[in-house]
Amino acid sequence: MMQAVVLFGSPGSGKGTQANLLKNCLKVPHISTGDMLREHIRDGNALGVRVAASMQSGNLVRDEVVDQLVEERLAEPDAQAGFILDGYPRTRQQAEHLIGWLDARGIRELVIHLIVDYNVIVTRLTGRRQCPRCGTLYNIVSNPPRVDGVCDLDGQALVIRDDDRESVIRQRLAEYESQSRPLIEFFREKGRRLFEIDASDQTPEALLFQVCRTIKSPAVEG
């Protein structure tokens, strides 16, 4: 069965961490628009140059750019049995684009909204560290690496993302409130399958258990 999962939630709600765990359980790729955009910036290609300023200031990248990135990624062979979208859609235009794409293919997605308390979000984002090589996320408070400042998986020195500085975090959260949060209502209005899970104070593993149970429940599979 096609497993099309959209992980939705504020920056810092744990979408990336959850998607990374979930991809092993569902055996479908984790598609993160943020990671894809950062990869283009690292490559220094034309697209990377175009999006760098928006990302570094915590603003959203233009819809046309991410719509196209996602569409190209979804056409890859490994996404044909399913996928986990993380960080997309984030605007009404993107949501309409995605719904059109899914409906044209008869694919029924499941949107999972990770609900997290605002204060928890701010703590998480300010303590976040990432491995620049494999993308694994850590948090100095809630999910530290075994050795301080070093990735458990490949020994790389961890970095603070450019957009995890405080003023930028504020801007990212403002973008979420104005552009992305209204999509919850939009998904409901359009009759999409939406599950909301309280993700404020659960370990990633406990949350994964709930998410998997939701995905595999008869109401969802039917």
Ligand code: ADP
């Ligand atoms: P977070 O969810 O913690 O903000 P992401 O890695 O998902 O982190 O996104 C980082 C940045 O990438 C965003 O602030 C935005 O500039 C850009 N971005 C990612 N996904 C999208 C999207 N779907 N639409 C527009 N911009 C995006």
